[in-house]
Amino acid sequence: MLSQKSTIRQERCSRLLAALWYCAHMTASRTARERVRAELTREITDIARRRLATEGAGGLSLRAVAREMGMVSSAIYRYFPSRDDLLTTLIIDGYNALGEAVEQAEAAAPRADHLGRWLAACHGVRDWAVAHPHEYALIYGSPVPGYQAPQDTIPARVRDLTVLAGIIRDAWQAGAVRAPETEAPEELEPDAAALRELMPGVPDAVIWRAVTAWTAMYGWVNFEVFGQFDNTIEHRRTAFGHSMLTMAETMGLAQ
Amino acid sequence: MLSQKSTIRQERCSRLLAALWYCAHMTASRTARERVRAELTREITDIARRRLATEGAGGLSLRAVAREMGMVSSAIYRYFPSRDDLLTTLIIDGYNALGEAVEQAEAAAPRADHLGRWLAACHGVRDWAVAHPHEYALIYGSPVPGYQAPQDTIPARVRDLTVLAGIIRDAWQAGAVRAPETEAPEELEPDAAALRELMPGVPDAVIWRAVTAWTAMYGWVNFEVFGQFDNTIEHRRTAFGHSMLTMAETMGLAQ
DNA sequence: TCTTTTGAGAGAGCATTGCTCTCCTAAGTG
DNA sequence: CACTTAGGAGAGCAATGCTCTCTCAAAAGA
Numbered sequence A, B: 001m002l003s004q005k006s007t008i009r010q011e012r013c014s015r016l017l018a019a020l021w022y023c024a025h026m027t028a029s030r031t032a033r034e035r036v037r038a039e040l041t042r043e044i045t046d047i048a049r050r051r052l053a054t055e056g057a058g059g060l061s062l063r064a065v066a067r068e069m070g071m072v073s074s075a076i077y078r079y080f081p082s083r084d085d086l087l088t089t090l091i092i093d094g095y096n097a098l099g100e101a102v103e104q105a106e107a108a109a110p111r112a113d114h115l116g117r118w119l120a121a122c123h124g125v126r127d128w129a130v131a132h133p134h135e136y137a138l139i140y141g142s143p144v145p146g147y148q149a150p151q152d153t154i155p156a157r158v159r160d161l162t163v164l165a166g167i168i169r170d171a172w173q174a175g176a177v178r179a180p181e182t183e184a185p186e187e188l189e190p191d192a193a194a195l196r197e198l199m200p201g202v203p204d205a206v207i208w209r210a211v212t213a214w215t216a217m218y219g220w221v222n223f224e225v226f227g228q229f230d231n232t233i234e235h236r237r238t239a240f241g242h243s244m245l246t247m248a249e250t251m252g253l254a255q
Numbered sequence C: 001t002c003t004t005t006t007g008a009g010a011g012a013g014c015a016t017t018g019c020t021c022t023c024c025t026a027a028g029t030g
Numbered sequence D: 001c002a003c004t005t006a007g008g009a010g011a012g013c014a015a016t017g018c019t020c021t022c023t024c025a026a027a028a029g030a
Helices: A002-026 A032-055 A062-069 A083-107 A114-131 A133-140 A151-157 A159-173 A190-198 A204-225 A236-251 B002-026 B032-055 B062-069 B083-107 B114-131 B133-140 B151-157 B159-173 B190-198 B204-225 B236-251
Strands: none
Touching (some): A032 A083, A083 A151, A083 A159, A114 A159, A114 A204, A114 A236, A133 A204, A151 A159, A204 B204, A204 B236, A236 B204, A236 B236, B083 B133, B083 B151, B083 B159, B114 B159, B151 B159, B159 B190, B159 B204, B190 B204
């Protein structure tokens, strides 16, 4: 009994050492094995993403992915410890894809045209969401599994928010924002801290209007992607643009 | 072979006749059997709703409900032909519960205080959603199963929208709405038809602002319920109220 | 009151899922 | 060249949705 325990501990210890050694040399040596592993990992996520786009998050099954790869299902677990980990990877990828779409859309507008940048960013979000409804549902819909680890997703999920903050910051510094007459309740003063860092110098009243516009935009996109506008609104892109123009006015973005 | 087929057809025919007879007499006779059936159906949905509240939509299993009822799983199928049908029932119930919460919240405000009615309705939605996050996710989150039948849900899902439309209609008739300067694009003219019926006399420009406010409200609630505000905004009810006040201003609702 | 119909629970069974084992081979390492 | 180890194969476990058949008691009809 004791010797068995000792053996186990020894084994675990040697594994730990091996893992440490592996970590220390990982960056230096790009062995063929590591390359094929990275390649297979990418192939798994690609297939999973494709299946996600057709079946939806609920229908994504590890076994189906394995089958499509010509692998046996247990082999997948060498690459992803669980189905939720695969989903988390897909979520992070989704955040990055959306963030990139927004960044590119916004970057296409002239820097001084703050209203144009806002509208471009909004359409960037909407167009991507409409084109990738299931991926969008994964990142901005109801949380699917028990609960995905939010820690890993933080760096990727703020990319779109950063774009908005940049627009508001630039517009404010350029004097292109009319400050609202009404102030935000003092109670909210500490809550704006994180946002204040993204938009230095911008008064809280403007920040809160930006938050309102932000949630309004995602509210619209949610409604549209999740089918709430079916059989009601046909010209959705136009209606969305008009709605976002209204929100620009609410934010005090000068025409 | 032929006789077997004929027997089957005969059997099916007699079943059909029995079903027709049953339908014809259903309303008149409330037998004990029907009462216990209704009672058990209600018990199933109650347990399902409770499990939904703790496990979420993904973790709702027919077998678990059956186990909790002391039934064998196959017996559940006498009451609901599939898991999706149970979910659809829950969705309709959710729409009705939310609709009722909104109606009650809005009814508590003085009729002439249109801004107060708007804010009350908004808080009605938010408070219910925060109190029943999984049910809210079921009705306003990403569509969970393959696709639920939207036809059955239509009567229940417009209750909240009707409340909003009533506020705007009353406010407009009372002259308490400032019409916006900018008009909506003509392209959207046909899309407002359904909404125009709910708010007779209200100009399209105001209707579209109401839609924007509506989506903004649900956008905020989505963000809050789905955890997008975690570790950022603490005083969420206050922030939500301020945001909805901003949207009232956007709609032109006079203070 | 007695026979017949029928609604509905029990139980076995099927295909599928996520995940965990143990084996075993071939690629990479000293 | 010996040997370590990453990783694929396959069986297996528990759970799921759903479909059968069997059976019995309650309701209906005479």
